[in-house]
Amino acid sequence: MSDAELIQRIISHDEVAFKILVEKYQSLVYQACYNLLRSKDDSEDIAQDVFIEVFESVNQFRQESRLSTWLYRIAINKSLNHLRKNKWKKFFNSIEQHFSMDKNVKFDIEDTSANDTPETIEYKERTKVLYEALDALPKNQRIAFSMHKFDELSYLEISNVMNLSLSSVESLIHRAKLNLQKKLIFYYKN
Amino acid sequence: MKCRQVHNNLIDLIEQSLPDSLSDDMFKHIKSCVECGVLYKNVLATYSVVNSMPKPEINPFFFTRLQQRLESGEKLETPMIPSFIKRLQPIAIAFLMIIGIGSGILIGKSLANYKLYGNASNQKALLETYASEYYLNATGEDSLNALLTNE
Numbered sequence: 001m002s003d004a005e006l007i008q009r010i011i012s013h014d015e016v017a018f019k020i021l022v023e024k025y026q027s028l029v030y031q032a033c034y035n036l037l038r039s040k041d042d043s044e045d046i047a048q049d050v051f052i053e054v055f056e057s058v059n060q061f062r063q064e065s066r067l068s069t070w071l072y073r074i075a076i077n078k079s080l081n082h083l084r085k086n087k088w089k090k091f092f093n094s095i096e097q098h099f100s101m102d103k104n105v106k107f108d109i110e111d112t113s114a115n116d117t118p119e120t121i122e123y124k125e126r127t128k129v130l131y132e133a134l135d136a137l138p139k140n141q142r143i144a145f146s147m148h149k150f151d152e153l154s155y156l157e158i159s160n161v162m163n164l165s166l167s168s169v170e171s172l173i174h175r176a177k178l179n180l181q182k183k184l185i186f187y188y189k190n
Numbered sequence: 191m192k193c194r195q196v197h198n199n200l201i202d203l204i205e206q207s208l209p210d211s212l213s214d215d216m217f218k219h220i221k222s223c224v225e226c227g228v229l230y231k232n233v234l235a236t237y238s239v240v241n242s243m244p245k246p247e248i249n250p251f252f253f254t255r256l257q258q259r260l261e262s263g264e265k266l267e268t269p270m271i272p273s274f275i276k277r278l279q280p281i282a283i284a285f286l287m288i289i290g291i292g293s294g295i296l297i298g299k300s301l302a303n304y305k306l307y308g309n310a311s312n313q314k315a316l317l318e319t320y321a322s323e324y325y326l327n328a329t330g331e332d333s334l335n336a337l338l339t340n341e
Contacts, residue, residue, distance in 0.1 A: 022253050030248045044249055048256045055260060126236040127243070149240045181201045181233070188232040 133183040141176035
């Protein structure tokens, strides 16, 4: 079933069509949220919010862009809103964690177990360093870079999702790489 | 080749997006310079995480949970409320500042009055102090009398 047919059937409240749409795009939406939020639970909640919004406002989709682009855009906007809302919450949580010395409550990626091999520990450490460098990037650079590298979107697809020109996307990703390079060199030289 | 040139092109070298001649020169330098060699190894290993990152697996009950949320009639937060609050924020801050400044002025004035009359220990003393300040300027009267008498 094509995306256009799916949309038409969802507009006429066909639940089977909605289920097909969710199953087709849930990984894409979840991945897009996870790349920005880096928490499995938060990403799942936001991905569900995305599909609820799709269900509620599917008749607003004008089919000028691809359905995946529209879903991406909603997922990224919702993830950024979530990050904005939780900025202060996270700040206070980190203070609380710092004082309670409870270091176990952190991002999913930092979960370590006693059975970890030295290679796994090193991989997790490198992932942490990379994520810290990514988090320090300006918002648009981070989004463009994540979509290109983690979601494997082409520059054209990114330009559609972000509503930017192709050259702006190229420039964003180029600057993101330069900034990452700078941050990684700084980290390993000190 | 200088170390700085290697540092400036490290990620392009890792992504193999440099001209062959430049890549060759950089690899030669990396082999001969210990510091750049270690740095290249570390940046390569960390940057490569980008390509080897496992994709997070979605909860198999994702749709079931979503369906439950939809059936319970859960509505999404309308973005109208935060934007409305956002617009009101500067007005509220300005209002609080005006109240703060106004009450500061009032407190300041009352403190100045307290300094003037605060040392008057009882009602009579207070009245005398106040009267001498505003109405009964004996010194002033004397000088006026003296002036008139002299004329």
